[in-house]
Amino acid sequence: MFFETYKTELIISVVLIIFILITRLILKKLIYKLGRATNINDARIRLISRYTTVTLVLITLLVETFIFGAQLKDLALLFSSVFAVLGIALFAIWSILSNITSGVIMFFSFPYKVGDKIQIHDKDFPIEAIIEDIRAFHLHLRLDNGDLVTYPNNLILQKAVTLIKKDAIDEGSDAI
Incomplete structure (x- = not known):
């Protein structure tokens, strides 16, 4: 009975899922x-x-609601309620979201790589270090004295950064 009633919607859903997978x-x-x-x-x-996968899944769920007959006004009411609750919750963790967004931006346009020696021009805490790792939320920076500093992604995009040496790790390992 269910399959007969929603035959067209199910066929469109299968096509959508195949399209999303491709x-x-x-x-x-x-x-x-x-x-x-x-x-x-x-x-x-x-x-x-x-x-990217999570974004595609969310888009697929949104399109599926329209395929099965949801009206825009119903979705608007649902989304406004959900976003009101999420807005309050996310306000408390905005810095985490800012760091994740910065991590995505850094993936596509960050001019420095792991192993580069950089200088971060921060008037309160200037840093000269080698990039040891680039994570979703922060950079791992190794200072000359051996200390490890974690630096938030959102701050690295807000500060002026100078490249001192390209692949400083490789050059240092050759000397040993």
Whole structure:
């Protein structure tokens, strides 16, 4: 009975899911290709790939609601209620979201790579260090004295940064 009633919607849903899976595969390959071409480490490539998959799933769920007959006014009421609750909850964790967004931006346009020695021009806490790792929320920076500093992604995009040496780790390992 259910399958007979919603036969057209189910066929459209199957086509949509196949389309989304193909789109996901293409986007995943493009992200990996871009990541490899720009020498980005695999962990960051996988992270951006996961973000893309989650975004596609959310888009698919939204389109599915329209396929099965939801009206725009019903969705507007649902989304306004959900966003009101999420807005209050997310206000408390805005810095986490800011760091995640910065991590995605850094994946596509960050001019520095793991191993580069950089100087961060911060009037309160200037840093000169080697980038040891780039994570979803922060950078791992190794100071000359051996200390490890974690620096938030959103701050690295807000500060002036100077490249001191490209691949300082590789040059340091050759001397040993």
